[in-house]
Amino acid sequence: MWYLRKNGEIKGPYPAGLISRYILLGRVYDSDEVSSDGEEWTVISDIPELIPDVMKGDASDPLVQERLQAARRWADERGIDRRGEREKHAPSQQNRRGSDRRDEEQSPVIEHRYRRAEREQELLADSQGRWTMLMITGTIAVVAGIFLLLYKPPPPQLGADCSSPAAPKVNWSNCVLDGAHLGGLDLSGATLYSASMTAADLRKVNLEHGNLSYAALSIANMEDADLREAVLTGAKLRQAKLNNAHLDNADLSYADLTGADLSGVKMHNTKLGNAIWTDGSRCLPGSVDECRIARQ
Numbered sequence: 001m002w003y004l005r006k007n008g009e010i011k012g013p014y015p016a017g018l019i020s021r022y023i024l025l026g027r028v029y030d031s032d033e034v035s036s037d038g039e040e041w042t043v044i045s046d047i048p049e050l051i052p053d054v055m056k057g058d059a060s061d062p063l064v065q066e067r068l069q070a071a072r073r074w075a076d077e078r079g080i081d082r083r084g085e086r087e088k089h090a091p092s093q094q095n096r097r098g099s100d101r102r103d104e105e106q107s108p109v110i111e112h113r114y115r116r117a118e119r120e121q122e123l124l125a126d127s128q129g130r131w132t133m134l135m136i137t138g139t140i141a142v143v144a145g146i147f148l149l150l151y152k153p154p155p156p157q158l159g160a161d162c163s164s165p166a167a168p169k170v171n172w173s174n175c176v177l178d179g180a181h182l183g184g185l186d187l188s189g190a191t192l193y194s195a196s197m198t199a200a201d202l203r204k205v206n207l208e209h210g211n212l213s214y215a216a217l218s219i220a221n222m223e224d225a226d227l228r229e230a231v232l233t234g235a236k237l238r239q240a241k242l243n244n245a246h247l248d249n250a251d252l253s254y255a256d257l258t259g260a261d262l263s264g265v266k267m268h269n270t271k272l273g274n275a276i277w278t279d280g281s282r283c284l285p286g287s288v289d290e291c292r293i294a295r296q
Helices: 015-026 062-075 107-150
Strands: 002-006 009-014 031-037
Touching: 009 015, 009 107, 015 107
Parallel strands: none
Antiparallel strands: 002 009, 002 031
């Protein structure tokens, strides 16, 4: 409970919450004085806990000003009085005479009203907090989507040897094999992660179960190639010839097939999510066997 000294006049005692409400409404200023015993007086500005939190923000921030105005509307419990004029001063008996005088409200009643206004402010803050959380969640989802789109897992370089002869399960990760003649060879289970194989001859090559993730295969000739259950995630296959190739159970997610020749290609349970199709369209996530395009 605090006594209030304003312009030399002492009033109170009032609950701390009521003092804060008067400050919010501009009925009491931080230059006025308060005292808990009526003897020792302190300027309100020296007692931070009496200053409403909503008044401690950046005054130039539009959101802070909006919240401040909302808090003042809720705190102004009296609103427009019976005479149709808005109350401009703190409750006082000195301006009331005769039958117009009302009894001083008891402290518990005043405190109850303040608590109700305070609760309404909390509800506003909760609502704004939920909106902020939705915005944060949406931002995180967008960032996560971009990360998944651009993420490139580390290459399986362990044991890679570009001088190794062509054979099943050979590891040619990151090797430069541009224009290499590998047609008809058995490279089943081979690891060609991020290998450069632009314009390579891969006709009828056996790359079943192979890992060709992020391999550069633009304008490569892969006619009749066996790519069943091969992983071609993010592979660059621009203008590659894949006529009659076997791609059953292969993974072409995020692969670039712009201008590729897919005539007669065999696809069953082939993953095409987020791949760039032959016409430059991007396949929808979860596309299987066919490139599903988002409707405009």
